[in-house]
Amino acid sequence: MRTIIDARNRWNNIFENHKSIESLKDVSCDDTLRSVLWRIFLLHPDADITPSTWMSRLRSERTAYAELRRHHLGDTDFEAEELDPLAEDESNPYHRHQRDLELRAEIVQDIERCMPENTFFREPSVQEDLTEILFVYCKLNRDVSYRQGFHEIAAVVYWVVVCDALADNTSGPGDSPYAGEGRAGPYVTTIAITNGDTDDTLMNGTQEGYESFEDPEDTVMKEVLDKRYINHDAFSLFQSIMRNAKAWYEVSEDGGKGGVGTIVKKSQYVHETLLVAVDPELAAHLTELDVLPQVFLIRWIRLLFCREFPFDQLLHVWDKIFSEDPDLQLVDLICVSMLLRIRWQLIEADYSTAMQLLLRYPSPPIPVNLIEDALYLRSNLNPSGGKYIIIKHSSRSPAAYQKKPPPQKQQRRPLSPTMNSLFQPGQIETIIQDAARNMIDRSEKWGVNRAVREAVVEVKKGIQGQQRIPQIPRRGTPGSPRPGSQGSQGSQGINLDNNRMQELEKKSKELEKKNKDLQMKLLEGGKGKEN
The missing domain is CATH 1.10.472.80 (Ypt/Rab-GAP domain of gyp1p, domain 3)
Structure with a gap:
């Protein structure tokens, strides 16, 4: 906060040396009052910068905030029958109260960790003020309510307003920021000089409440920088910023489920x-x-x-x-x-x-x-x-940018005239027949057919040799089967071997037949297309 002397010097740097917004654009806020300049830029960009042209709006904004605060933060008296937690009606005061508690808890959670490196924002009174400002804003803008990030913008605005507020404003009764709420305006104080002593007297709220024997410019300055209205002014600036930034926090129409916000x-x-x-x-x-x-x-x-x-x-x-x-x-x-x-x-x-x-x-x-x-x-x-x-x-100049061509899809190369001549009508069938003949020739060359034939011959020889082997009876031993029984088992074994060999011979013949059939089909298919 600032002293009267410091604030007066900064105030004069704004309004004595500049008469238009254009001239204020190059003014250093470090040598003036940043909160006042922000108010002019954000809230009165088209008006004369003279305070008298925007003081009435300042008072209206402060009164409006006081009403909003009382409406949304005032004590709530509910009838016993209204506080029914089991009622399904969304307008039930109990449900509204619970939603408000949840909203405040969400805001407080963010404010408690806002700018941890700055001890100013660890002060309980500061956190309480920021919570109040954000809660009122969210109740006023239910379509967006609260979004993470609001607290950081509000914190910067609040800091600026606090820095420029007068530390010792002798124009008001105490430090109550809501003096005179409910009257025509929030300004209800004047200084009456009685026997050399100051006497705080309540008046109907107008700028007259700040009048004294001081310079009129000081009276206006004190009204603008009154520390009792820090929250009011911070809310007005924050709301003005969010009027354009609000859309940045809106989610997609489908609630973020695949939509683009x-x-x-x-x-x-x-x-x-x-x-x-x-x-x-x-x-x-x-x-x-x-x-x-x-x-x-x-x-x-x-x-x-x-x-x-x-x-x-x-x-x-x-x-x-x-x-x-x-x-x-x-x-x-x-x-x-x-x-x-x-x-x-x-x-x-x-x-x-x-x-x-x-x-x-x-x-x-x-x-x-x-x-x-x-x-x-x-x-x-x-x-x-x-x-x-x-x-x-x-100090480096970029080269002229050459856009890279997009990767081209691989396309079939057009056939050369030589290749086209191969695919004249009637040539396809010739190619198929040649392929079939080549397959037969390669089968003979690779020995496929020969291997099949030799396998069949060997199988036949094995069967004939097995049939010519004489059966020599084994000498009996104590406990061994009788000769008749032993001969019977030997003949059964021979029969089993014969069956296996016959089955193998049959499969070999089938394999050879399939091979020949395949060759013939290829030849016949080529001839059919040629005809």
Whole structure:
């Protein structure tokens, strides 16, 4: 928070030296009041920058937030019969209360781990204020409700408003941020001078509540920077940013089940349209590496680069974005300028190295220059514009990109005239007959037929020899079978051998017959086609 003297000097740097928004675009927020400039850029871009032209809207916004807070966070008195956990009606107060508890728990979980390196956001009062702001916003925007990432944008906005608030505002009764709620306006305090002492007196809420014997400019400044309305003003700024960023958090129409959401389409547009227009070689290289743009661009875009730059530098980036493009259309080209800055590192990278660069972006010394690059690309969206940015950051000029031809499908080569002559009418049949004859000749050459015939001859010889072997009876021994019985068993063995040999001979003949049949069919088939 600021002292009166510090705030007055910064206030004068804005309104005494500048009369238009264009002149404010080049003002350093480090020497002025960042929250006031953001309000002018985001909430009053078309109005006169003089506070008197937008003070009435400021009061209306604060009153509206107070009403929203009371409606959604006020004490709820339910009748006993209404608190029925078994009732299936979705409008049941019990179910609404449970959903609100779940929503708050989700918000608190993210806020507790928001910017862990900054001790300011570990303060319980800060976390409570951020929870309140986000809860009211989600209740007001039920179509999106809460999405992870809201807390980081709200945290930056809250920080800026707190830094510019007056540490000792003697114009108000105590520190209650909701003084006078329910009247015509939230401003209900004036300072009456009685015997040299200050006396806080409630009045009907208008800017008159801040009047005293001070400079009128100080009165307006104190009203704008009143610390009792930190949450009110932070909510107004956050809601203005989200008015354009809200679509980035919407899921696909089918609830994310295979559909393509707005943020994915936006990421593809950055890669496939904008980057291709200024650096087709880099775009093609990322495609070849199979680097999906949404993998890294979702975080860049949704968080407005919160995690890509140091916090103090991030504030400068937001200063420039809000002053040049409050609708946030420039964000796409900022992403392109960030890619062009590390262009050579990406060109030489494999998949893992490229992903590391994109997910842990190497912050430049002066990140705000990337917004200047984006503004240049907005007027020079072509390879020449991209080349200018690349040389600016690397002193290396990219070669003219030659698009690689797509891989061609293998096609059958056309037949030469010599080959065509072979396939004149009547020639197909000749080729088939020649193939059949060649098969027969090769069968004879390889000895297939001869081997079959020799196998049959050997089988026949074996059968005849087996039949001529005399049967010699064995000498009997004690306990051995009788001679008659032994002879009977020998004759049975011979019969079994004869049967096996006959079966083998039969199969050999069948094999030889099939071989001949095959040869004849090939010959007959060729003749039939020829006729």
